[in-house]
Amino acid sequence: xxxxxxxxxxxxxxxxxxxxxSPLTWGKAREILGDLELAGIARVSxxxxxxxxxxxLISGDPEFAAWLRDGRASGREAVLHGYYHLRESRGDDxxxxxxxxxxxxxxxxxFFDLEKPAALDLLRRGRATxxxxxxxxxxxIAPAWLLGGAAEEAVKEAGFDYTTRIATVSDLRxxxxxxxxxxVWSVRAAWRRTCSLAWNALLFRATSSEPLVRxxxxxxxxxxxxxxxxxxxxxxxxxxxxxxxxxxxxxxRMRTQK
Numbered sequence: 001x002x003x004x005x006x007x008x009x010x011x012x013x014x015x016x017x018x019x020x021x022s023p024l025t026w027g028k029a030r031e032i033l034g035d036l037e038l039a040g041i042a043r044v045s046x047x048x049x050x051x052x053x054x055x056x057l058i059s060g061d062p063e064f065a066a067w068l069r070d071g072r073a074s075g076r077e078a079v080l081h082g083y084y085h086l087r088e089s090r091g092d093d094x095x096x097x098x099x100x101x102x103x104x105x106x107x108x109x110x111f112f113d114l115e116k117p118a119a120l121d122l123l124r125r126g127r128a129t130x131x132x133x134x135x136x137x138x139x140x141i142a143p144a145w146l147l148g149g150a151a152e153e154a155v156k157e158a159g160f161d162y163t164t165r166i167a168t169v170s171d172l173r174x175x176x177x178x179x180x181x182x183x184v185w186s187v188r189a190a191w192r193r194t195c196s197l198a199w200n201a202l203l204f205r206a207t208s209s210e211p212l213v214r215x216x217x218x219x220x221x222x223x224x225x226x227x228x229x230x231x232x233x234x235x236x237x238x239x240x241x242x243x244x245x246x247x248x249x250x251x252x253r254m255r256t257q258k
Contacts, residue, residue: 065133164193
């Protein structure tokens with residue numbers, strides 16, 4: 001008789017994700033993937049933007065679409081990552097909103113304060129664009145992890161299985177919220193890079209005993225050798241004691257553990 005997997009022990013994992021994947025960043029994304037594969041990590045979550053900064057739908061680029069499809073055979077997952085990856089400035093933005101949406105995200109917090117109907121429209125259009133490329137997706141991750149309450153309701157209504165924020169992974173089917181702080185680097189200025197290196201070194205040590213280690217990579221990270229070396233070093237160290245997984249794979253596995 002087949003044994004139940006309800007109480008199956010879930011081992012430690014590492015999820016490496018590449019953010020802002022589109023035809024605009026395709027070359028850099030492939031370079032990052034190549035370096036990760038040399039480090040032994042083939043299972044990666046690709047956070048895909050359907051119409052990056054309004055510069056053209058991914059479904060209009062057959063080569064990019066084929067690359068996304070082919071990636072599934074290598075264990076890669078496509079995740080919907082916003083739609084335009086832009087939030088238009090508004091005249092009624094107060095100091096706090098300007099800090100979050102301009103200084104912190106450089107104007108890219110698209111789902112930060114969207115009303116539910118607008119968010120639902122973008123989510124459905126984004127999923128349809130991925131499907132036009134022949135790629136399905138079960139997860140949605142907002143640009144800069146900024147997902148407002150109304151927009152999160154839209155993500156649930158649109159039927160996505162999970163979402164993540166910078167410190168959590170949320171299973172939208174079960175309602176479980178898993179605490180897990182993502183590593184992420186800021187490279188827009190020298191002081192940001194210096195702080196990122198120091199902060200992430202501390203964070204990597206602090207999360208070494210956690211069930212899930214998350215490493216979030218943005219294409220500009222690869223333009224800075226110290227950042228690139230640290231990320232690859234963390235990935236290799238994590239892989240020595242953990243299984244590399246995609247977000248959808250990890251969420252599905254966690255559903256087997258009560």
